[in-house]
Amino acid sequence: xxxxxxxxxxxxxxxxxxxxxxxxxxxxxxxxxxxxxxxxxxxxxxxxxxxxxxxxxxxxxxxxxxxxxxxxxxxxxxxxxxxxxxxxxxxxxxxxxxxxxxxxxxxxxxxxxxxxxxxxxxxxxxxxxxxxxxxxxxxxxxxxxxxxxxxxxxxxxxxxxxxxxxxxxxxxxxxxxxxxxxxxxxxxxxxxxxxxxxxxxxxxxxxxxxxxxxxxxxxxxxxxxxxxxxxxxxxxxxxxxxxxxxxxxxxxxxxxxxxxxxxxxxxxxxxxxxxxxxxxxxxxxxxx
Amino acid sequence: xxxxxxxxxxxxxxxxxxxxxxxxxxxxxxxxxxxxxxxxxxxxxxxxxxxxxxxxxxxxxxxxxxxxxxxxxxxxxxxxxxxxxxxxxxxxxxxxxxxxxxxxxxxxxxxxxxxxxxxxxxxxxxxxxxxxxxxxxxxxxxxxxxxxxxxxxxxxxxxxxxxxxxxxxxxxxxxxxxxxxxxxxxxxxxxxxxxxxxxxxxxxxxxxxxxxxxxxxxxxxxxxxxxxxxxxxxxxxxxxxxxxxxxxxxxxxxxxxxxxxxxxxxxxxxxxxxxxxxxxxxxxxxxxxxxxxxxxxxxxxxxxxxxxxxxxxxxxxxxxxxxxxxxxxxxxxxxxxxxxxxxxxxxxxxxxxxxxxxxxxxxxxxxxxxxx
Numbered sequence: 001x002x003x004x005x006x007x008x009x010x011x012x013x014x015x016x017x018x019x020x021x022x023x024x025x026x027x028x029x030x031x032x033x034x035x036x037x038x039x040x041x042x043x044x045x046x047x048x049x050x051x052x053x054x055x056x057x058x059x060x061x062x063x064x065x066x067x068x069x070x071x072x073x074x075x076x077x078x079x080x081x082x083x084x085x086x087x088x089x090x091x092x093x094x095x096x097x098x099x100x101x102x103x104x105x106x107x108x109x110x111x112x113x114x115x116x117x118x119x120x121x122x123x124x125x126x127x128x129x130x131x132x133x134x135x136x137x138x139x140x141x142x143x144x145x146x147x148x149x150x151x152x153x154x155x156x157x158x159x160x161x162x163x164x165x166x167x168x169x170x171x172x173x174x175x176x177x178x179x180x181x182x183x184x185x186x187x188x189x190x191x192x193x194x195x196x197x198x199x200x201x202x203x204x205x206x207x208x209x210x211x212x213x214x215x216x217x218x219x220x221x222x223x224x225x226x227x228x229x230x231x232x233x234x235x236x237x238x239x240x241x242x243x244x245x246x247x248x249x250x251x252x253x254x255x256x257x258x259x260x261x262x263x264x265x266x267x268x269x270x271x272x273x274x275x276x277x278x279x280x281x282x283x284x285x286x287x288x
Numbered sequence: 289x290x291x292x293x294x295x296x297x298x299x300x301x302x303x304x305x306x307x308x309x310x311x312x313x314x315x316x317x318x319x320x321x322x323x324x325x326x327x328x329x330x331x332x333x334x335x336x337x338x339x340x341x342x343x344x345x346x347x348x349x350x351x352x353x354x355x356x357x358x359x360x361x362x363x364x365x366x367x368x369x370x371x372x373x374x375x376x377x378x379x380x381x382x383x384x385x386x387x388x389x390x391x392x393x394x395x396x397x398x399x400x401x402x403x404x405x406x407x408x409x410x411x412x413x414x415x416x417x418x419x420x421x422x423x424x425x426x427x428x429x430x431x432x433x434x435x436x437x438x439x440x441x442x443x444x445x446x447x448x449x450x451x452x453x454x455x456x457x458x459x460x461x462x463x464x465x466x467x468x469x470x471x472x473x474x475x476x477x478x479x480x481x482x483x484x485x486x487x488x489x490x491x492x493x494x495x496x497x498x499x500x501x502x503x504x505x506x507x508x509x510x511x512x513x514x515x516x517x518x519x520x521x522x523x524x525x526x527x528x529x530x531x532x533x534x535x536x537x538x539x540x541x542x543x544x545x546x547x548x549x550x551x552x553x554x555x556x557x558x559x560x561x562x563x564x565x566x567x568x569x570x571x572x573x574x575x576x577x578x579x580x581x582x583x584x585x586x587x588x589x590x591x592x593x594x595x596x597x598x599x600x601x602x603x604x605x606x607x608x609x610x611x612x613x614x615x616x617x618x619x620x621x622x623x624x625x626x627x628x629x630x631x632x633x634x635x636x637x638x639x640x641x642x643x644x645x646x647x648x649x650x651x652x653x654x655x656x657x658x659x660x
Contacts, residue, residue, distance in 0.1 A: 002500060002501065002504040005500045005504075006497055006500055006501075009496045009497055009500065010497075013494070111326070111330075115330070115331070116326060116327060116330040116331065117330070117331035117518055118331075118491075118493060118518040118519055118521070118522070120521060120522075126525075127525050127528055127529055129529045129531070136529070136530065136531065138526075138529050211493040211494050211522055212493045212519070212521065212522045214491065214493070216491075217493075252497045255486070255497055255501060256501075259487070260486045260487045260488075260497070260498065260501075261460055261487045
């Protein structure tokens with residue numbers, strides 16, 4: 001059935017976008033930096049996995065290495081760029097411009113190092129499919145959906161139940177108070193950035209495995225994730241993930257009733273209306 | 289006195305330098321190629337650049353054009369119309385080029401009015417949007433346009449194979465939309481019916497929603513008009529994953545998909561043309577490629593056409609202006625290169641073959657010519 005096929009495709013895409021949205025939300029709600037260079041890290045993930053697999057490393061090992069690479073790049077950006085600018089009391093706009101600059105540098109670096117061509121991660125099993133009822137999904141799609149749900153659940157659990165997660169929430173709630181209670185916000189920022197960037201390597205690599213790699217694709221993914229983050233309720237991890245899935249599912253299933261070229265405009269148009277109705281987001285916590 | 293002497297010496301040196309530069313510029317024939325050497329279309333742009341570069345090197349190694357070295361400036365358009373206009377302005381104003389080679393439909397359409405105004409010849413080796421046929425009296429297309437290819441394809445599908453229904457997946461770009469419109473018009477003209485048509489954004493590699501919708505319509509064939517060939521391997525993969533997908537058909541733009549596992553049985557049109565085997569070998573050796581793409585071939589050919597026109601102008605002691613390039617090209621009219629190319633209008637008439645992928649190799653199954 002076409003509707004179910006399209007819905008499944010949308011949900012899988014939404015799960016990948018959901019991880020981007022959740023990690024982006026984590027970074028924004030903790031550091032208050034609108035970290036658009038996150039799209040660059042998403043790109044780095046795919047390229048590092050591609051590079052390592054083409055050098056003979058098994059895909060799984062390559063993904064693990066990519067997690068480390070992305071975590072390091074994220075921590076580096078926080079430590080060498082945002083922290084330095086924050087020390088000089090740079091306003092949020094300057095941080096945003098710096099982040100945009102970092103994104104452009106990363107994307108062009110990837111294009112220069114690996115060519116702007118669409119690259120394919122060499123793994124023969126990527127074309128295998130699995131049938132679930134009438135729905136047929138590729139192996140990368142199944143892995144993408146499962147891993148995204150695991151990452152999402154893991155990040156929620158980490159945020160709520162670990163001491164580092166609680167410390168992060170404390171810093172996010174009040175940086176000044178965290179500073180005087182020796183929670184070391186700047187160290188927390190680096191840790192959050194490393195974790196958020198590291199887990200991004202999983203959907204980044206699996207999407208690259210499924211769709212191929214391009215230096216500039218991360219930008220559109222981040223745009224969707226940003227909208228999901230805002231529409232889901234700023235700072236709400238659950239809202240960001242669920243809204244991403246809804247957004248992607250709407251985008252694909254809407255093609256049943258409207259021509260494909262209108263689906264993106266129609267979906268985002270619907271969210272503009274929703275934002276007018278509920279400006280704090282769909283899943284925003286009500287003030288007590 | 290000493291000061292005056294110094295100034296005079298400096299002025300003399302500068303003037304001598306300028307004269308030497310001027311003399312060198314007069315010796316060289318400078319043209320330009322406006323190609324997307326960066327951005328999402330860069331892989332095609334690089335293949336095009338290789339064709340131009342190889343032809344230029346070959347011409348210069350053989351002594352140039354009547355003793356004049358050929359210099360072709362590569363100006364990056366990123367595949368964008370605004371950048372193409374900037375590039376053409378740059379080449380006209382700074383380098384006074386009388387003729388340029390262009391690439392991709394949208395950038396070529398964007399520079400057409402400027403080419404008309406500035407009287408600069410624009411040779412288009414591969415872009416195929418229909419509007420290019422009438423875009424400018426100074427623009428010449430050496431490849432048939434999409435309407436010509438889709439006419440031959442639609443005729444073969446309906447009259448020879450007996451296919452009656454089709455779905456369409458097309459790229460939402462100038463050439464993609466033209467291909468879609470032309471196929472609809474021609475397929476209907478020969479008695480076929482269109483069941484669905486779905487757009488894909490340029491450079492997008494997730495074709496699944498479109499593949500699902502096209503297959504659900506249960507057509508005899510799916511006409512695929514994806515212009516950015518880089519993304520076709522992903523299309524082939526996703527069609528293969530779908531299982532039981534109808535036969536895919538297309539035009540020259542489908543060529544990069546051929547040879548990939550999953551493309552067996554597909555039909556596509558191809559503009560007939562071939563380089564001598566030794567030239568093919570030399571190009572592959574020079575650029576370290578495994579084959580010579582249709583783009584490299586056509587851009588090589590067009591550089592040769594420009595050189596032939598320039599040679600004729602020099603022989604007839606005419607100035608190398610855009611106006612003269614245009615007049616001379618129309619006077620020569622027929623060029624023998626990768627194929628016999630003749631200009632009755634601004635768009636060349638060439639043979640179009642129908643190929644089917646058999647054992648992953650494109651095999652000719654029919655020959656066609658527009659209007660026949």
